[in-house]
Amino acid sequence: MASVATDAAGLGRARAGGFVAPALVLIALFLVFPALWTIYLGMTDYRLTGLAASAPSFVGTENYTDALSDRHFTSSLWLTLEYVLGSAIIGQSILGFALAWMMRKTRAAVRGIVETLVLIAWLMPSSVVSFLWLAMLDRSGGTLNTLLHTPGFNWLIEHPMLSIIIFNTWRGTAFSMMLFSAALQSVPPSQLESAKMAGANGAQQFRDVVFPHIRGHVLTNTLLISLWTFNDFSPYLLTAGGPNHASEILPVFIYNSALYGGELGYGAAISLIMLVINLIIALVYLALLRQRGPGRPTRRERRVGEAALEVAA
Amino acid sequence: MRTLTRAAVTATGLAAALILAACGSSGTSGSSSGSAGSSGSAGSSGSAGSSGSAGSSGSAVSAGSGSSAGSGASSGSGASGAPVTLKIATNAIVGGKNDQEASWLTKYVIPNFEKAEKAKGVNVTVTFQASGVDDEQYKAKLALDLKGGGGPDVFGIDGIWVGEFAQAGYIKPLQDVVGDSYKDWDGWSQISDAVQGNASFDGKLYGIPVGTDGRVLFYNKKLFAQAGLPADWQPKSWDDILSTAKTLKQKLPDVTPLQINAGTAMGEATTAQGFLPLLAGTGVSLYDNGKWQGNSKQIRDVLSFYNTIYNTDGLGDKNYQLDAKGRDESFADFAAGKVAILAESDYLWRSVVDPKVGIDPIKDKVGTVGYTLIPAEKPGSGIRGQDFVSVSGGSIYTLNPKSANAKLAFDLMAFTQSPDAIKARLAGAAQITERSDVNGEVLSGDPMLTFVSQKVLPLTTYRPSLAVYPQVSLALQQASADVVSGTSVADAAADYQKAMVKLVGADNVISN
Numbered sequence: 125m126a127s128v129a130t131d132a133a134g135l136g137r138a139r140a141g142g143f144v145a146p147a148l149v150l151i152a153l154f155l156v157f158p159a160l161w162t163i164y165l166g167m168t169d170y171r172l173t174g175l176a177a178s179a180p181s182f183v184g185t186e187n188y189t190d191a192l193s194d195r196h197f198t199s200s201l202w203l204t205l206e207y208v209l210g211s212a213i214i215g216q217s218i219l220g221f222a223l224a225w226m227m228r229k230t231r232a233a234v235r236g237i238v239e240t241l242v243l244i245a246w247l248m249p250s251s252v253v254s255f256l257w258l259a260m261l262d263r264s265g266g267t268l269n270t271l272l273h274t275p276g277f278n279w280l281i282e283h284p285m286l287s288i289i290i291f292n293t294w295r296g297t298a299f300s301m302m303l304f305s306a307a308l309q310s311v312p313p314s315q316l317e318s319a320k321m322a323g324a325n326g327a328q329q330f331r332d333v334v335f336p337h338i339r340g341h342v343l344t345n346t347l348l349i350s351l352w353t354f355n356d357f358s359p360y361l362l363t364a365g366g367p368n369h370a371s372e373i374l375p376v377f378i379y380n381s382a383l384y385g386g387e388l389g390y391g392a393a394i395s396l397i398m399l400v401i402n403l404i405i406a407l408v409y410l411a412l413l414r415q416r417g418p419g420r421p422t423r424r425e426r427r428v429g430e431a432a433l434e435v436a437a
Numbered sequence: 438m439r440t441l442t443r444a445a446v447t448a449t450g451l452a453a454a455l456i457l458a459a460c461g462s463s464g465t466s467g468s469s470s471g472s473a474g475s476s477g478s479a480g481s482s483g484s485a486g487s488s489g490s491a492g493s494s495g496s497a498v499s500a501g502s503g504s505s506a507g508s509g510a511s512s513g514s515g516a517s518g519a520p521v522t523l524k525i526a527t528n529a530i531v532g533g534k535n536d537q538e539a540s541w542l543t544k545y546v547i548p549n550f551e552k553a554e555k556a557k558g559v560n561v562t563v564t565f566q567a568s569g570v571d572d573e574q575y576k577a578k579l580a581l582d583l584k585g586g587g588g589p590d591v592f593g594i595d596g597i598w599v600g601e602f603a604q605a606g607y608i609k610p611l612q613d614v615v616g617d618s619y620k621d622w623d624g625w626s627q628i629s630d631a632v633q634g635n636a637s638f639d640g641k642l643y644g645i646p647v648g649t650d651g652r653v654l655f656y657n658k659k660l661f662a663q664a665g666l667p668a669d670w671q672p673k674s675w676d677d678i679l680s681t682a683k684t685l686k687q688k689l690p691d692v693t694p695l696q697i698n699a700g701t702a703m704g705e706a707t708t709a710q711g712f713l714p715l716l717a718g719t720g721v722s723l724y725d726n727g728k729w730q731g732n733s734k735q736i737r738d739v740l741s742f743y744n745t746i747y748n749t750d751g752l753g754d755k756n757y758q759l760d761a762k763g764r765d766e767s768f769a770d771f772a773a774g775k776v777a778i779l780a781e782s783d784y785l786w787r788s789v790v791d792p793k794v795g796i797d798p799i800k801d802k803v804g805t806v807g808y809t810l811i812p813a814e815k816p817g818s819g820i821r822g823q824d825f826v827s828v829s830g831g832s833i834y835t836l837n838p839k840s841a842n843a844k845l846a847f848d849l850m851a852f853t854q855s856p857d858a859i860k861a862r863l864a865g866a867a868q869i870t871e872r873s874d875v876n877g878e879v880l881s882g883d884p885m886l887t888f889v890s891q892k893v894l895p896l897t898t899y900r901p902s903l904a905v906y907p908q909v910s911l912a913l914q915q916a917s918a919d920v921v922s923g924t925s926v927a928d929a930a931a932d933y934q935k936a937m938v939k940l941v942g943a944d945n946v947i948s949n
């Protein structure tokens with residue numbers, strides 16, 4: 125019985141290993157090796173140019189201790205948090221859900237137009253999109269300043285974080301919208317009707333009927349977009365991290381210190397820190413998903429279900 | 438459903454890890470996107486001058502067969518008539534940054550060199566690898582190419598990069614790359630030792646210098662006339678600059694009176710055009726006798742001057758200093774008559790406001806743009822007791838030590854700096870070249886460049902050709918950025934001191 129369970133195909137250990145090997149080699153080559161290499165680089169003073177480029181020396185954890193005392197790194201960490209919270213968790217999720225919710229009952233033509241527009245923002249290449257935004261936010265002659273009658277107002281200097289947060293919300297909402305649209309279709313209309321008849325208002329319907337059905341999707345969506353946003357480099361195209369580091373989120377910080385400043389070792393150390401943060405985010409979400417996955421109704425869900433049955437009866 | 442979701446989640450986590458690792462180790466995607474961004478803004482070209490050496494600086498000529506795998510295969514012996522490929526690279530692109538240089542390379546140098554070699558029985562094909570990005574981005578790209586064993590055969594770099602490139606092994610002394618034969622080039626005798634120093638590190642020559650330059654204060658004579666200021670303006674101290682700027686602010690409220698580069702976004706253009714000329718005006722050299730300026734009175738004087746311009750008196754526009762494309766904007770606005778005084782090298786005159794080849798042309802350049810020496814803090818307070826100061830630089834052409842046809846690459850490099858080629862490049866326009874035999878001829882028609890070569894070069898200063906200099910420069914840029922953004926002078930100077938101690942050691946930093 126044990127042999128059936130572990131070797132259903134009857135290949136044997138060696139042949140099974142042969143089949144898996146190409147995949148393992150690819151993973152090792154493109155995933156494990158770069159990660160280990162990053163760890164190694166992060167413990168050297170490797171630079172893009174100069175003596176340390178030809179003969180880097182081992183510095184142990186110095187890059188990490190330097191990072192902790194580097195005011196630009198700590199501020200960059202906060203900015204990244206702000207960026208993820210603002211543009212992904214609040215901006216994209218809420219706007220995406222709102223769009224999905226509103227589009228449920230609109231006419232197909234309207235829905236088609238709205239969805240296409242939102243999707244285009246998502247599908248266009250970053251370089252193109254950022255150029256459009258630069259033109260829109262331009263200090264002299266930009267569209268926004270013309271509309272608001274605020275000539276000469278430099279949005280990217282006065283409100284750099286707000287600008288890139290709105291930029292990324294605009295750009296990435298399509299994913300949340302599509303995911304929530306699909307999720308909302310899984311909410312049985314009968315339950316909503318029942319709740320309505322039982323006198324539940326909009327907020328109550330959402331909390332007790334809709335949300336329990338889409339909780340898994342909310343978590344998945346939050347996880348994906350926070351990871352993407354956390355690693356997003358496109359704000360560089362708008363502000364290059366400026367003014368004076370005020371919008372320097374971590375990926376931009378790494379680019380600026382590793383390539384612009386030439387400190388490859390330091391950049392690698394920060395990359396590893398980012399990698400660890402990514403893993404932590406992923407693990408937390410996975411734990412949440414496992415703990416409260418769909419299928420096991422909560423007490424409130426049961427109550428709603430019972431109420432619906434009563435009404436139906 | 439649930440398993441599917443989880444699988445997707447895991448896959449994303451792994452993908453994120455992969456992306457990160459890749460980011461840490463190469464980051465090339467970043468650089469390319471950066472350039473995309475820069476190309477967006479009209480005047481991307483402006484940034485070239487950063488290095489001081491203005492137009493020429495960005496240029497890298499790389500005739501490298503070594504770099505391109507394909508060419509390497511085909512190159513073979515070269516002399517026997519077998520086809521050889523050389524690649525030349527500079528930070529120049531037709532229709533964009535340093536257009537003049539790019540056009541000259543593709544239309545004059547390459548066809549004429551190929552023809553000349555064919556006459557000698559060498560079948561060589563030269564390709565030009567164009568770039569049109571900020572100098573720092575060009576440098577990162579080049580360094581990554583060379584680090585990977587590729588890169589062009591002949592390329593242009595800024596003179597201040599020679600030390601760090603040499604220490605990294607990306608470039609080698611000409612002696613090592615082509616042997617003694619490099620000394621046979623007849624151009625060396627025409628290039629002064631001071632200018633050859635621009636292409637040297639540790640006493641060894643790494644390439645051929647390509648021109649030099651000097652920094653001055655440019656001003657708009659028409660705006661000056663409107664404000665009742667003299668057309669032949671010559672400030673004698675920093676206070677003179679400030680009082681003129683105040684007059685401009687009062688009379689012409691829509692005009693930005695003064696632009697002295699600050700901040701990190703402008704890169705080396707902040708250090709070379711702004712910080713170092715000011716520092717020279719306080720009487721010290723950034724690096725002298727093994728010691729660097731740290732949190733010293735002179736550094737604080739410069740930072741206080743920035744503070745006066747951008748905060749206390751509001752004589753400059755912070756946006757130019759902080760915006761990612763601020764330098765290009767400041768050029769465009771100077772050309773449009775919205776900036777009155779601008780500190781810049783003669784690059785501005787040759788490549789930015791020139792009516793024919795400039796990116797922000799001014800039709801009546803000679804009648805509109807005035808230029809004057811940069812004064813010391815007070816008369817006589819400048820370096821070597823001077824009343825006026827400046828900073829000079831210049832770019833060089835150098836060879837890829839891994840080139841499969843190093844000798845031919847050297848010939849190409851020397852060909853670009855022959856008197857005929859230089860004259861073809863200038864095509865009637867003037868630029869201070871590295872060759873004394875050409876200078877007399879090409880400068881005579883241009884009052885501004887004659888002014889630079891006669892009045893500015895004798896009192897100018899050069900940046901230390903040490904590998905650590907670019908990092909020191911970054912620390913200076915950061916200090917000026919902090920002050921412009923509102924940090925107090927004392928705090929900015931203290932942070933600068935900290936950065937310097939980390940870079941060169943506490944014993945080598947002067948603070949008082």
